[in-house]
Amino acid sequence: MRRIPVLATALAAWVLAGPAVAPAQAAAPTPKPSASASPPGPLLSITVDDGRTEVAAGDELTYRLTVRNLGTTKVADIKVSQSLxxxxxxxxxDRGGKSRDGAVTWDTDLTVGQESTFTTVARVGETPKDLLRLATVACATAKDGKKPLVCATHSDLLPAGAVAPAAERSGMSWLWSAGAVVALLIVGLGAIVLLRHRRRRVAPAPAHSASRPTESTDRMAGAVSLD
Known part of the structure; x- marks a missing residue:
């Protein structure tokens, strides 16, 4: 019967201790939310092409530049350029393109998924004799940006570039011919040496060595005649 008061006293102490623990847990500091990632930059694509692969002095080339917004937000104040x-x-x-410092430039805005095309006409003049290809570069740069967001290039073969492969092919054919001659000479010399070596191995022994009687045979014949 004495155990009942003891248990009642312990239960009352546990109930009274409960409210004291709850405020301590509520006072624990809550973690701060992590900083949000910075939004990605503009996502663009660009191409440039004149529909040709070879050019020469006096040719007029029509270049078409195509810029497209592949991102999810509008991109304003884009600078499109083509090198000369x-x-x-x-x-x-077209479209008010301006020529300055060896390049043509345009200003444009691109909504989501929008594609813009720019066209230039240029004439091929005298080029350095050792220049093999005529190349142009097209780029798209954001407003006040120092580095282009995206670039593309296109090049056409010049007369010097067309002559160079032919010269290389003729030089390679001469090397192949010289190599074939050297190989034939080596094979011929090896065959001659091999034939001479075989002839020396099969040469017969001198005939007089077999027909001449030895000294022991002469002595035996003398002994027989005395008897």
């Missing part, structure tokens, strides 16, 4: 290398002179540019 040595030997390429601008004739015209």
């Amino acid at each position: 290398p040595t030997g390429l002179t601008l004739v015209s540019a």
Whole structure:
């Protein structure tokens, strides 16, 4: 009967201790949310092409540049440019393109999924004799950006570039011919040496060595005649 008061006292102490523990757990600091990631930059694509693979002095080339917004937000104040290398002179540019410092530039905005096309006409002039290809580069740069967001290039074979492969092929054919001659000479010399070696191995022994009687045979014949 004495155990009942003891258990009642312990139960009352546990109930009274409960409210004291709850405030301590509630006072624990809550973790701060992590900083949100910075939004990604513009996602663009660009191409440039003149529909040709070979050019020469006096040719007029029509370049088409295509820029497309592949991202999920509008991109404003995009600067599109095309380089004018040595030997390429601008004739015209559509959509108000401006020629400055060896390049043609345009300003444009691109909504989500929008595609814009720019066209230039340029004439091929005198190019360095050792220049093999005539190349142009097209880039798209964001407003106040120092590095382009995306670039593409296109190149056409020049007369010097067309001659170089032919010269290389003729040089390679001469080397192959010389190599074939050397190989034939080595094979012929090896065959001659082998034939001479075989002839020496099969040469017969001198005939007089077999027909001449030895000294022991002469002595035996003398002994027989005395008897």
